Amino acid sequence: MDRATELLASVFGFDAFRPGQAEIVEAVAAGRNVLAIMPTGGGKSLCFQLPALYRDGVTVVISPLIALMRDQVRALREVGVEAGALTSGNTQQETDAVFDALDQGRMRLLYMAPERLASAGTLTLLQRIGTSLIAVDEAHCVSQWGHDFRPDYLRLGELRRALNVPLAAFTATADAETREEIVRRLFDGDAPQTFLRGFDRPNIHLAFAAKDGPRKQILDFATARRGQSGIVYCSTRAKTETLAGALRQDGHSACHYHGGMDREDRRVVETRFQREDGLIVVATVAFGMGIDKPDIRWVAHADLPKSIEAYYQEIGRAGRDGAPAETLTLYGYDDIRLRRSQIDEGLAPMERKSADHVRLNALLGLAEALRCRRQTLLKYFGEDPEPCGHCDLCDKPAEVFDGTEAVRKALSAILRTGEYFGAGHLIDILVGSTTDKVRARRHDKLPTFGVGKDMNRVQWQAVFRQMMGHDLVRPDPERHGALRMTEIARPILRGEDTIKLRRDTIRKAAARPVARALVTEDDAPLLSALKAKRRALAETARVPAYVIFTDRTLIEMAEKRPVTLDQMAGISGVGAKKLDRYGVAFLGIIAGETPAPEHPARMKLSGRTEGAVYDRLLEAQAELARGDGTGKPMSCSASLLAKVASLHAPDMATLQQLLGERRAERFGPAFLDILQDA
């Protein structure tokens, strides 16, 4: 086992690297300049935290958000790594502690807000403490064209030059322009070793649904996941408030969040969400950057997101711990019409507008996809995967029908009424409904009147939504959303092309939502008990629950039910420090009672082969303790046994030295046998 893998297990408690991590860790540890692009939740932090443990000097981490830094520092300290942050949010006491650790050369990772780079003393400080690596989190903040631009990031290139140490930059933003800008600004254009990880997040279940009583759809989705932390994204501030209210009325713990709220109120929501288990936040997209909660179990969109990129980023906040997470994105005719009009009515130049329509088409293509949702999504990012088996369309293939005839009828209704009306009136004409407007315009005399009687209004709405989604028709900004035919539709109208449409599944009314569990029914009570223990510990320590253990770790405990500390050490997420701190407490929950703590010398060996060796030595000793019955009973202390168990090249002479003449005589041969076949 190499150093990195060993530390991965002993400090972080993970038994394997996530895809891509090992190579990045190696490059960073070797002191190369690195640019790593990994999806959210891919495990970027580990890629600089792990090398920091065994490189000489201090690793300085630049990260844009104080809350995230404090969280990472807390999590590192929790696993026994000396880390600290210098931010404007520090108390004097915290700052003093950081400087003490730096002066004593104990500090491994020093987190720093970018603002601090502007102050004169910073460079001297970083030189003095022996900075040997700069790690830059959210490196896309250096891009002036991005949404997250942070002017202070521009100082990083200069800092790297002045310190003359390697720099490792991390981001989840992959587009080529941003990448190029990062290389130019942080590395003076000298290409760093670049790692681009795939964009798949296999633990996230993907699903879209056409709006059909959207409030109830969201409430049902949340109810089926009662008690799990989730986010609902809405397109308007007002809606976040009403929907949060509706969720509370349904007995959920929920609050709203949007850019119009006071800073302080927003901060309260952020903190509660971070700390509490099972809170739902109903938010506009303003709720984003500051969230670093690994155990968000679901994300729902009450309205269509802005773009595929936005969709990917928003759903990507779920399941960062790798445990199962679910998503649901609702979309409807009005969403599509709204987005189209926003583009057309915007002030952007013509080429920009058509590019935006193309981007919107990609998102709608995903919404109306007929085959594997994930395949469609990843193709957009340039990947070409197999069907995933973990999305709504893999679960249940879309029911499709030949929509050519219906589309032609609809187009004909549009053209015969001079491209002057919206879907509502057009549907009246198609189903032959003699409304006042129809009569007034004499549209009941049209040849198209009533030609669509074979379908009801709801079905026609689905057809119009999909026509809009396939960009066959667009709302005309000059005519208040009247529909116009596009060039794409012409071949269908002429009978030169056909089109397949989805038949929207009409759900049975009032079917009670089934609770979606993370574990089987058998394991569920244990999982709740483990979570309760975690909550209690988190509250005492005043840290977010996941800092103790993530959901994923608890799920594994509930499934594998370890009964010894060794087995506990084998659970992913249980490193040496956490085993030491919480192992016994959680074993107690699993056993239904608190077992007697083991001897500290034995605890140190937990999860290692030496632990098992120790146990066998103890067994052998028990058998031999009374010798042949004539001599005095004899035994070795626990710490002595631990030393024996840890011997690398055991032989009789070493044992004699360690145990003394008489004990070596009694136990030596048996111990040697055990050691030699370990």
Ligand code: ADP
């Ligand atoms: P991001 O890439 O979004 O910054 P993080 O670094 O926050 O992701 O990691 C997301 C989650 O994955 C964290 O809870 C982290 O502890 C966990 N994680 C990282 N690496 C591994 C691994 N090798 N095995 C298991 N869990 C891991």
Ligand code: ZN
């Ligand atoms: Zn799929």
